[in-house]
Structure formats: structure tokens, C-alpha cells
Amino acid sequence: MVNSSGATTAVALEGVDVTRSGTHVLHGVDLAIPAGSITGLLGPSGAGKTTIMRTIMGVQAHVTGSVTVLGRAAGHPELRRLIGYRTQDPSVYADLTVGENLRYFASVLRLTDVAGEVDRALARVDLVSMRDRLTSRLSGGQHSRVTLAAALLGSPPLLVLDEPTVGLDPVLRDSLWTLFAELAAEGHTLLVSSHVMDEAQRCDRLVLVRDGRILADDSPEGLRAATGTPSVEDAFLALVQGGRHAA
Numbered sequence: 302m303v304n305s306s307g308a309t310t311a312v313a314l315e316g317v318d319v320t321r322s323g324t325h326v327l328h329g330v331d332l333a334i335p336a337g338s339i340t341g342l343l344g345p346s347g348a349g350k351t352t353i354m355r356t357i358m359g360v361q362a363h364v365t366g367s368v369t370v371l372g373r374a375a376g377h378p379e380l381r382r383l384i385g386y387r388t389q390d391p392s393v394y395a396d397l398t399v400g401e402n403l404r405y406f407a408s409v410l411r412l413t414d415v416a417g418e419v420d421r422a423l424a425r426v427d428l429v430s431m432r433d434r435l436t437s438r439l440s441g442g443q444h445s446r447v448t449l450a451a452a453l454l455g456s457p458p459l460l461v462l463d464e465p466t467v468g469l470d471p472v473l474r475d476s477l478w479t480l481f482a483e484l485a486a487e488g489h490t491l492l493v494s495s496h497v498m499d500e501a502q503r504c505d506r507l508v509l510v511r512d513g514r515i516l517a518d519d520s521p522e523g524l525r526a527a528t529g530t531p532s533v534e535d536a537f538l539a540l541v542q543g544g545r546h547a548a
């Protein structure tokens with residue numbers, strides 16, 4: 302899919318509504334995520350970021366509207382090997398070592414070069430020295446990076462990362478954003494949620510969400526220019542008071 306600016310669209314949501322436990326949580330969401338770039342999904346707690354990610358992954362119930370991911374309907378079996386999904390909750394086994402966890406997930410994905418994939422994923426998140434450490438004995442930041450390494454296995458073209466930097470110190474956060482930029486430069490598409498506005502500057506595109514609606518979808522510079530504000534945080538506040546903005 303190619304959008305009006307000529308960029309390929311990796312993920313497209315059109316008129317998406319979601320109801321969770323009887324509550325209407327997404328309202329007419331339209332979203333086009335450009336391929337080969339970092340899109341930040343930003344908004345306050347409860348805005349709907351995780352629900353949008355679950356919808357893209359095809360694991361969210363009670364979805365209406367259209368959701369196309371890498372040219373297929375969300376949830377299509379072929380997408381399992383094409384998307385790396387890092388949930389907010391730890392999705393690795395505490396009683397396995399770091400290496401065992403990654404070997405297990407590489408086997409589930411039926412990757413051919415399991416050992417090579419595990420080596421590459423560990424190196425990318427700087428955890429080679431922790432390979433034989435029990436996952437339950439890792440620090441919070443190390444644990445978070447094992448979960449990210451699992452999402453990187455097989456080098457999937459689309460990475461959906463739900464708050465991957467939460468709880469990390471500033472140095473680690475910075476190194477992860479450097480990794481995200483490297484992945485995007487290699488052609489991966491990244492959708493990264495955060496409620497830390499200073500991370501917005503590291504994204505190519507920002508989608509601001511509030512109360513299940515898209516408030517804005519633009520580059521960081523475009524957002525600041527359109528709202529006449531010095532920071533994305535200020536732009537967000539201006540939009541909350543003024544309504545929707547799209548580039």
C-alpha cells in the first residue's frame with residue numbers, strides 16, 4: 302500500500318472501533334503507519350495505546366472497521382513471523398535462563414538458524430554476558446531487554462513495542478532508542494508506545510491518542526509548528542484544548 306506522499310504504509314486502520322468489557326474504548330480510529338520508520342504512539346494512561354496495538358496484532362476482541370497489516374488482515378496466520386510484539390507484561394519464563402528463553406521462542410517461530418538468531422538478538426540488546434543467567438535473577442531493565450530480544454528474533458519487518466523503555470534508566474533508554482533508529486534504518490517498521498513525551502523527539506512520526514481517539518498524526522516538527530509550541534508535550538496540551546490535527 303502506498304500513501305499520498307509516496308511512502309509505503311505498513312499498517313492501516315480505518316474507522317476502527319473497539320469495545321472492551323462493554324466499554325467503548327476506541328472511537329473511529331484512522332491510522333496509517335509508514336514503513337521503515339519509527340512511529341510513536343503517545344498518550345496518557347488509559348488513552349487506548351495498548352488497545353490499538355492489540356488490534357494491530359489481531360488479538361483484540363470486538364473490533365469493527367478495517368485493520369490491514371503488511372498487506373494482510375490483522376490476525377492472519379502469516380503475520381505471526383512478520384511481527385515482533387513486545388507486551389507491557391513480561392512474556393519470558395522466569396525459570397529458564399536468558400539463552401533458554403530465546404532458544405525456546407526461536408523454536409516456536411520455527412526459525413532455521415536458532416543459535417545464530419539467539420546470538421544476534423542478545424547482541425542487539427547488549428545481554429550476551431547474561432546468556433546463562435536465570436531470568437528470575439535479572440534486574441528489571443535486563444528483564445525488559447530479554448523480552449525485547451524475543452521480539453527481535455527472526456528480524457521481523459514490523460516491531461510493535463508496548464512501552465519498551467518503561468522502568469529503564471536514562472542511559473539504557475538512550476541506547477534502546479539508538480537501537481530502534483538502527484532497526485528503522487535497516488528498513489524495519491517500528492510502532493513504539495510511550496507516555497514519556499521526551500521520547501517523542503526520537504520518532505519519525507507521532508500519533509497522539511486521548512480517550513480512544515487520535516488527536517494528532519504528524520512529525521514532531523510538524524506538530525510543534527502546527528501548534529506553535531516549543532515541545533511535543535506543549536503541543537499535546539494545546540491539542541487537548543483545541544481538537545484534532547493531521548499532517
Ligand SMILES: Nc1ncnc2c1ncn2[C@@H]1O[C@H](COP(=O)(O)OP(=O)(O)OP(=O)(O)O)[C@@H](O)[C@H]1O
Nearest residue numbers: 321322324326345346347348349350351352353496
Ligand atoms: N480488559 C479490559 N476490560 C475493560 N476495559 C479495559 C480493559 N483493558 C483496558 N481497558 C480500558 O480500555 C481503555 C484503554 O486502555 P489501554 O490499556 O489501551 O490504554 P493505554 O493507553 O495503553 O494505557 P497505559 O499507558 O496505562 O498502558 C482504558 O479506559 C482501560 O480502562
